[in-house]
Structure formats: C-alpha cells, structure tokens
Amino acid sequence: MTTAGEIDELERHFVAAPGTFTTSPLYRALCPVVAQDRSTLELLTGRRPGQQASYLFFGAVHYLLLGGVRHPLREFYPSLVGASAADPAEAGPVLRDFCRRYRAELGQLVRTRLVQTNVVRRAVALRYALWVVGQRCPGPVHLVEVGSSAGVHLYVDRYRYLLGDQVFGPADARVTLDSRWLGRAPLPDLDDVPEIASRTGVDLNPVDVTDERERRWLRALVWPENQDAATLLDTALDGVLAEPPDVVAGDAVEVCPELGRRLPAGEPRVVFHAATRMHVPAARRAAFDRAIDSIGAGGPLYHVWQEPPSAPHRGHGADPRAELAMHGPDVDQVVPLLRVDGHLRWLGPLDITP
Ligand SMILES: C[S@@+](CC[C@H](N)C(=O)[O-])C[C@H]1O[C@@H](n2cnc3c(N)ncnc32)[C@H](O)[C@@H]1O
Known part of the structure; x- marks a missing residue:
C-alpha cells in the first residue's frame, strides 16, 4: 500500500533531480512538473526496489515515444525531431496529458523495467583504473563487471580513446x-594496461541485444539531447551483438561468490x-x-567503482570528490x-574544479 511518506519522498526526489540532468534541459524543466503530479x-x-525514480520514469516516457506513440510530447524531444524541438519550458502541461493518456503503459514499464543505462564512455574510467592496477600487478587480469x-x-581494451590531445x-x-x-x-600511458584474461558480466537482467524492445529500452534511457551518446551506444551494441560477452544473470549478492570460485585460483581479478x-x-x-569481497577469496582482488560519492564502501569514508575509486588486495x-x-x-585529478 502506498504511504504518504513514499509520495513525499518521491516529490523531494523530483524537486532535487534537475541537478543530476546536467545535459538535459528537457528533463530539468519536467522534474518540477512531475514533483507536483x-x-x-x-x-x-x-517500481522495483532501489530503482532511481526519475531515470526510470523519463526512460519509460521516452521508450513509448521512440516506439511510435503519436502525442504532441514528441515535439519536445531532440531525439525525435532534432534541432526543431520545442521549448522545454512549454512541455509541462503536455507531459501531464501524456501521463494521463498512457498511464497503463507507463505503469507496466515502471513496474517491470530496470534502470539499465549503459554509458559507453564509462569505459574511459575503467581504462584509467586498469592502468592503476597494471602499475601494481603487471600480469593478465580477469575482468568482472557487476551491473554490466x-x-x-567488457570490451574496454578494444576501444580507441581520444582524451584531450592524447590517443x-x-x-x-x-x-x-x-x-x-x-x-x-x-x-599516463593508457596503452600500458594489463591483458584481460577473461571477461564476465553480472546483471539482474542481462540485455538481449538481438531483441528490438530491449535495445530500444537502452536507447530510451539515454537523455533525449545526448545524440552523441546514443550513437556511441548503438555502435558499441553492434560490437556486443557480433561477439556476445558472458553475462551471468542474477543478483550480484547470489552470483558473485560462485563466480569468484570459478575464476582460476590465485590469479588477479578486477x-x-x-x-x-x-x-x-x-x-x-x-x-x-560482501559478495564482491568474496571474489577476493580465490585470488588478489582489485575492486574499482564509479558511483556517486553518496555510495561509500566497506564503511570507509570515501573522498567525496572521487567518483572513481578503488581498493586493492594490499x-x-x-x-x-x-x-x-x-x-x-x-x-x-582530484584537485580540479570542473
Ligand atoms: C544504471 S545501469 C549501469 C550499467 C553499466 N554499469 C554502465 O555504467 O553503463 C545498472 C545496472 O546494474 C544492474 N543491477 C542493479 N542491481 C544489481 C544487482 N544487485 N546485481 C546485479 N546487477 C544489478 C541493473 O540491472 C543495470 O543493468
């Protein structure tokens, strides 16, 4: 049963959410509208426990529009109408109408889907972390991505990186x-990274990229203004399609201990x-x-994460500036x-002001 407390919490979430939609004027304009609806x-x-409400909600609306729903709301989406998109400041009443008309469809998506945004550029963070790991452990490493x-x-070693004037x-x-x-x-020289001995993903819901609806869901989670990210995603998904990686289905809490036992004993894992x-x-x-730590029972574990600073690990207070952090076996x-x-x-670096 819905409690008033839950609704209040969601309202506060949408009031604060514009700060997270840094590259989406449309979502920034719509967050206060949802907060009042x-x-x-x-x-x-x-929604399923833990799922971030604004990413999920905007993903669901975008999914329906990308699927061909004819509603005036589409005129506000650069992903659908390009540079001629209407002024986000006018979108509020149109969104409210959309939510009334497509309530059943939205409800179905919100109850069943997960926030699975696959941001290809995050491979840059992993690549940097692999360089750090390589300084301490030059040999091949087994790569596991939890929530892949x-x-x-998982193909971090196959991509090309243009970082400032370095390639x-x-x-x-x-x-x-x-x-x-x-x-x-x-x-540093990001070509100097350890060889990847094996690559394995873990996900509550591994995405089947041969299924048009699953691919559309991933596309829908990309904010409508971020066409460059959508194009990257499409290209990277074609790579996944050509060579599907091994992604184990299940909750990391259950899957990781067994996965750790399956990796060759004594060999390092990231x-x-x-x-x-x-x-x-x-x-x-x-x-x-604890489940991630358990992977270290069979060999040296380098645990790397890119999570909001609000997610400290193992009780250690992380540096709030460092969204990319790790701990290692030593x-x-x-x-x-x-x-x-x-x-x-x-x-x-940590001392910059972006
Ligand atoms: C927001 S997506 C991020 C995907 C990818 N890490 C990225 O950065 O592009 C989070 C992913 O974690 C998965 N996930 C969430 N909780 C999980 C859990 N307990 N065990 C395994 N996967 C989980 C979700 O299904 C989803 O695919």
Whole structure:
C-alpha cells in the first residue's frame, strides 16, 4: 500500500533531480512538473526496489515515444525531431496529458523495467583504473563487471580513446570514445594496461541485444539531447551483438561468490561497477559489498567503482570528490582515483574544479 511518506519522498526526489540532468534541459524543466503530479508519483511507488525514480520514469516516457506513440510530447524531444524541438519550458502541461493518456503503459514499464543505462564512455574510467592496477600487478587480469547491462565495458581494451590531445587504443577500433581530460599534466600511458584474461558480466537482467524492445529500452534511457551518446551506444551494441560477452544473470549478492570460485585460483581479478550500487536497495548494500569481497577469496582482488560519492564502501569514508575509486588486495582502504563526470564527458585529478 502506498504511504504518504513514499509520495513525499518521491516529490523531494523530483524537486532535487534537475541537478543530476546536467545535459538535459528537457528533463530539468519536467522534474518540477512531475514533483507536483501526485498521480504520476503514485505510479512510481510501484517500481522495483532501489530503482532511481526519475531515470526510470523519463526512460519509460521516452521508450513509448521512440516506439511510435503519436502525442504532441514528441515535439519536445531532440531525439525525435532534432534541432526543431520545442521549448522545454512549454512541455509541462503536455507531459501531464501524456501521463494521463498512457498511464497503463507507463505503469507496466515502471513496474517491470530496470534502470539499465549503459554509458559507453564509462569505459574511459575503467581504462584509467586498469592502468592503476597494471602499475601494481603487471600480469593478465580477469575482468568482472557487476551491473554490466548489455556488457559494453567488457570490451574496454578494444576501444580507441581520444582524451584531450592524447590517443590510446587500437587505431582500427570500431568504437572511439572522446572525453575531456582536465589535468594540467598529461595522462599516463593508457596503452600500458594489463591483458584481460577473461571477461564476465553480472546483471539482474542481462540485455538481449538481438531483441528490438530491449535495445530500444537502452536507447530510451539515454537523455533525449545526448545524440552523441546514443550513437556511441548503438555502435558499441553492434560490437556486443557480433561477439556476445558472458553475462551471468542474477543478483550480484547470489552470483558473485560462485563466480569468484570459478575464476582460476590465485590469479588477479578486477571487479568494476558503475552506477550500479546506487540502485541496490539500501538494506542490501552491505550484502552487495560482501559478495564482491568474496571474489577476493580465490585470488588478489582489485575492486574499482564509479558511483556517486553518496555510495561509500566497506564503511570507509570515501573522498567525496572521487567518483572513481578503488581498493586493492594490499591496501584495505579506499584509494580515490579521479574526479569524473557521471557520463565521463570529462575526467581529471582530484584537485580540479570542473
Ligand atoms: C544504471 S545501469 C549501469 C550499467 C553499466 N554499469 C554502465 O555504467 O553503463 C545498472 C545496472 O546494474 C544492474 N543491477 C542493479 N542491481 C544489481 C544487482 N544487485 N546485481 C546485479 N546487477 C544489478 C541493473 O540491472 C543495470 O543493468
């Protein structure tokens, strides 16, 4: 049963949410509209535990529009009408009408879907972390991504990276990732990373990229203004389609201990998660952390994460500036690595002001 407390919490979430939609004027304009729309907030109380409400809701609306629903709301979406998109400031009443008309469809999506946004550029963060790991452990490593969605980061070694005026990765790569490096000194040599001995994803719902609806859901989770991210996603998903990675279905809490036992004993493993722990219900996070730690029982574990600073790990207070951080087998404390934009449009050392 819905409680008034849940609705109040969702209202506060949407009041605060514009701050997270840094590159989406449309979503920034619509967050306060949703915050005031009690019937939509009620709909969102039916989402699966832990799921971030604004990402899920806007994903559901976008999914229906991308699927061909004819409604005037589409005129506000650059992903649908390009540069001629209407002024976001006018979109509020149109969204309210959309939510009334498509309540059943939205409710179905909100109850069943997960926030699975696969942000290809986050491979830049993983690539940097692999360089750090390589400085301590030169040999091949087993790569595990927890919350891998479609698994695009598992091919971190196959992509090309344009970071400021530095270039890394194979020249003939299918996917090229560009991010701004904000450091004064150049980046280290990100070609000097350990070989990947095996690659495995873990996800509550591994994405079947052969299924048009699942691919559309991933596309819908990309904010409507971010056409560059959508194009990158499409190219990276084609790579996943050509060579499907091994993604184990299930909750990391249950899957990780067995996965750790399956990896060759004594060999180093890198476990990465990005924007995943934040969707784990608060009461399950300690179990999530323990499950990742368990992968270290069979060999040296380098645990790397890109999560909002609001997600400290293993009780260690992380540096609030470091969205990219890790801990390793030889230090039992959080090692802050970099300041990064959530979508890796930029990265830099901890002392920069973006
Ligand atoms: C927001 S997406 C991020 C995907 C990818 N890490 C990225 O950064 O592009 C979070 C993913 O974590 C998965 N997930 C959430 N909780 C999980 C859990 N307890 N165990 C396994 N996967 C989980 C979701 O299904 C989803 O695919």
